[in-house]
Amino acid sequence: MLSIRNIVKQYAGHTALSGVSLEVESGQIFGLLGPNGAGKTSLIRIVNQITAPDSGEIFFNGEKLNQSHIERIGYLPEERGLYKKMEIGEQMIYLARLKGLSRDESIRRLKIWFQKLGMETWWKMKIEELSKGMQQKAQFVATVLHEPDLIILDEPFSGFDPVNAEIIKDEILELNSKGATILFSTHRMESVEELCDAIALLDKSKKILDGKIRDIKNTYRNNIYIIEYTGEKLNFNGAQPFELMDDIADVEGDHTIKIKLKTDVTSNEVLQYLIPQTHITKLQEVIPSMNEIFIERVNKIV
Amino acid sequence: MNKILLIIQREYVTRVRKKSFVIMTLLVPALFAAMYAVIALVAGDKDQTMHIVNVIDQSGDFRGKFHDQRFIKYNYLDESLASAKADLKNENDLLLRIPANTKDTAELFAKKKTTLSLADNIQNQMNDIATGVSLVKAGIDTVSLHKIKSNYTIKSTELTEKGEKSTSMGATYALAFAGAVLIYMSLFIYGAQVMRGVIEEKTSRIIEVIVSSVKPFQLMTGKIVGVGLVGLTQFVLWISLSAGISYALGHDASSVKSPIYSFIHNMGSNASYELMCFLFYWITGFLFYSALFAAVGSAVDSETETQQFMFPITLPLLFTYILSVSYLFTVPDSPLAFWLSIIPFTAPVAMMVRIPFNVPDWQLYLSMFLMIVGFIFTTYVASRIYRVGILMYGKKASYKELAKWFFYKE
Numbered sequence: 001m002l003s004i005r006n007i008v009k010q011y012a013g014h015t016a017l018s019g020v021s022l023e024v025e026s027g028q029i030f031g032l033l034g035p036n037g038a039g040k041t042s043l044i045r046i047v048n049q050i051t052a053p054d055s056g057e058i059f060f061n062g063e064k065l066n067q068s069h070i071e072r073i074g075y076l077p078e079e080r081g082l083y084k085k086m087e088i089g090e091q092m093i094y095l096a097r098l099k100g101l102s103r104d105e106s107i108r109r110l111k112i113w114f115q116k117l118g119m120e121t122w123w124k125m126k127i128e129e130l131s132k133g134m135q136q137k138a139q140f141v142a143t144v145l146h147e148p149d150l151i152i153l154d155e156p157f158s159g160f161d162p163v164n165a166e167i168i169k170d171e172i173l174e175l176n177s178k179g180a181t182i183l184f185s186t187h188r189m190e191s192v193e194e195l196c197d198a199i200a201l202l203d204k205s206k207k208i209l210d211g212k213i214r215d216i217k218n219t220y221r222n223n224i225y226i227i228e229y230t231g232e233k234l235n236f237n238g239a240q241p242f243e244l245m246d247d248i249a250d251v252e253g254d255h256t257i258k259i260k261l262k263t264d265v266t267s268n269e270v271l272q273y274l275i276p277q278t279h280i281t282k283l284q285e286v287i288p289s290m291n292e293i294f295i296e297r298v299n300k301i302v
Numbered sequence: 303m304n305k306i307l308l309i310i311q312r313e314y315v316t317r318v319r320k321k322s323f324v325i326m327t328l329l330v331p332a333l334f335a336a337m338y339a340v341i342a343l344v345a346g347d348k349d350q351t352m353h354i355v356n357v358i359d360q361s362g363d364f365r366g367k368f369h370d371q372r373f374i375k376y377n378y379l380d381e382s383l384a385s386a387k388a389d390l391k392n393e394n395d396l397l398l399r400i401p402a403n404t405k406d407t408a409e410l411f412a413k414k415k416t417t418l419s420l421a422d423n424i425q426n427q428m429n430d431i432a433t434g435v436s437l438v439k440a441g442i443d444t445v446s447l448h449k450i451k452s453n454y455t456i457k458s459t460e461l462t463e464k465g466e467k468s469t470s471m472g473a474t475y476a477l478a479f480a481g482a483v484l485i486y487m488s489l490f491i492y493g494a495q496v497m498r499g500v501i502e503e504k505t506s507r508i509i510e511v512i513v514s515s516v517k518p519f520q521l522m523t524g525k526i527v528g529v530g531l532v533g534l535t536q537f538v539l540w541i542s543l544s545a546g547i548s549y550a551l552g553h554d555a556s557s558v559k560s561p562i563y564s565f566i567h568n569m570g571s572n573a574s575y576e577l578m579c580f581l582f583y584w585i586t587g588f589l590f591y592s593a594l595f596a597a598v599g600s601a602v603d604s605e606t607e608t609q610q611f612m613f614p615i616t617l618p619l620l621f622t623y624i625l626s627v628s629y630l631f632t633v634p635d636s637p638l639a640f641w642l643s644i645i646p647f648t649a650p651v652a653m654m655v656r657i658p659f660n661v662p663d664w665q666l667y668l669s670m671f672l673m674i675v676g677f678i679f680t681t682y683v684a685s686r687i688y689r690v691g692i693l694m695y696g697k698k699a700s701y702k703e704l705a706k707w708f709f710y711k712e
Contacts, residue, residue: 045510045693049514050510050514050693051693070514070515075510077510077511079507080507081507081508081509081511082506082508083316083503083506083508084502084506094308095515097308098305098308098512098515098516099515139511142511143511
């Protein structure tokens with residue numbers, strides 16, 4: 001769907017992107033992660049053809065990115081904004097027409113969206129008369145009205161209250177299920193794990209990690225497990241097939257420990273070792289959250 | 303191209319729909335009508351009270367020689383000055399004492415301050431009479447003298463290639479003056495509108511949505527053209543409304559000729575030529591300056607920050623404007639006027655001053671050519687600053703910064 005190859009972008013005095021490559025597959029929800037100033041917005045602006053890269057190429061469905069693709073991309077920038085003194089209806093029609101929709105078609109689609117999101121009464125209102133959350137909702141509609149193949153959302157959930165964030169999330173998922181590819185940038189790791197199929201992590205103008213969420217997590221598995229058992233507290237003398245990392249809790253005969261498997265040992269062997277000694281209530285692999293991976297990778301670079 | 307049209311349409315429609323546009327459009331002709339009414343009032347407000355001038359002629363030369371006029375009647379007294387003064391009761395009556403010696407000053411007494419025109423009137427008659435009397439005393443026949451006395455007034459006629467044409471110097475000056483003022487004001491008013499539009503898009507942050515759909519250059523061009531059309535619309539409405547009002551008033555108060563009518567009449571056969579020139583310099587001047595205004599708007603975060611960049615833009619205009627209305631129109635063919643009307647920065651104002659005085663064709667064409675080159679150049683420079691500036695927030699731009707932006711690659 002979107003193939004970003006070796007993008008370099010320099011501004012006077014600093015490098016925003018140095019040789020970033022990404023592959024976004026059709027139908028994916030792709031998360032672009034990274035701390036502030038990592039180059040996310042620069043990359044998004046290049047994909048939107050707002051700025052051009054110094055070198056590198058971008059392919060959209062196999063074609064070199066060009067002006068004709070603008071109508072197939074929808075973009076919600078991080079800094080939201082609409083014309084304050086223009087009526088919502090007129091403004092939405094204008095933005096849709098800039099994306100190549102006809103006037104009649106944009107009115108037809110707007111009516112559907114306004115109804116869906118409970119915005120029917122807003123048509124004649126001016127943006128400045130709406131609350132911030134309402135403005136965001138309107139802008140989201142403007143972003144997707146022309147039914148783009150690729151929807152680019154920069155920090156889509158910032159500024160929404162939890163109820164509206166949920167509504168928007170559902171809309172994003174629905175659009176995705178209808179076939180739209182979604183590329184969004186965020187700091188909110190929980191939304192990444194909830195929504196994304198794949199991610200890329202940018203830091204200091206470089207891509208430091210990318211891939212499918214599951215693959216990334218697999219590579220970050222490090223054979224750490226949490227075990228809960230009931231009964232006498234066990235003492236480990238070194239003969240056990242794992243290393244005790246932490247005694248997490250001992251509450252009224254319920255004990256929680258964190259262990260790391262020794263090399264070439266499976267969790268089954270751990271169970272086999274422990275079952276004769278105590279009553280196991282839980283064994284769970286500790287898979288690092290995206291947040292931990294994020295922090296770990298970013299810190300490693302420093 | 304289609305998208306530029308959409309942008310032009312939006313810029314135009316939202317501005318024309320604004321209350322301020324409607325108010326301005328109606329207010330200016332209304333002011334004009336009010337001014338017109340005041341002129342009519344002033345013109346009709348002649349001194350209409352009857353004055354009786356009581357003459358005490360101590361020289362004896364003036365008795366019976368003053369001509370009564372519509373509102374001034376002369377009456378000759380034989381009393382002494384003191385008793386005549388005491389008798390002067392009516393506050394519109396006057397007392398004129400003419401001394402025996404013509405070298406002494408005559409005196410005019412009245413209960414009220416006499417108006418200047420009244421005193422002038424009396425003084426002129428006195429001088430005429432005194433001259434007549436002296437001529438007679440010197441033995442010159444006043445009747446034959448009146449026959450040969452000439453009464454010249456000047457009517458100026460300009461010799462042009464198209465033949466002779468009558469001109470009124472007053473109207474020509476007025477035309478030069480009006481052209482310069484109109485161009486100067488509208489460059490500022492509509493240039494500032496472009497700038498405010500750019501700042502509005504930047505501060506409301508809609509800019510990023512728009513430039514993901516169209517190129518910054520398209521947006522800038524659309525905005526400039528849209529605002530320019532608003533300006534032209536306003537001008538057309540002003541002129542037609544003003545003409546309409548003065549036409550209507552002209553019918554009511556037939557004693558005063560409509561100023562617009564007489565103005566257009568005085569422009570004579572050159573009206574269309576002058577109008578075309580005005581339009582040309584209005585359009586190119588607007589394009590020239592509004593591009594710069596757009597660049598300034600893109601470089602700042604709010605209108606209050608525009609000062610430092612506005613100054614160098616407005617300076618040449620202000621300079622030419624002040625020179626034009628105070629000096630240039632008296633010497634429209636001077637080298638200074640020539641150079642100012644050639645350099646695109648100052649040409650729109652300076653050339654408007656010169657046009658009523660018949661500019662040589664080659665100078666006009668050179669100036670027009672440079673105007674076109676000039677606005678293409680400023681648009682190019684401005685668009686390069688603009689495309690970077692609109693996406694820069696929170697950074698206080700310096701001139702050095704602007705120069706850097708200019709050299710950025712896409």
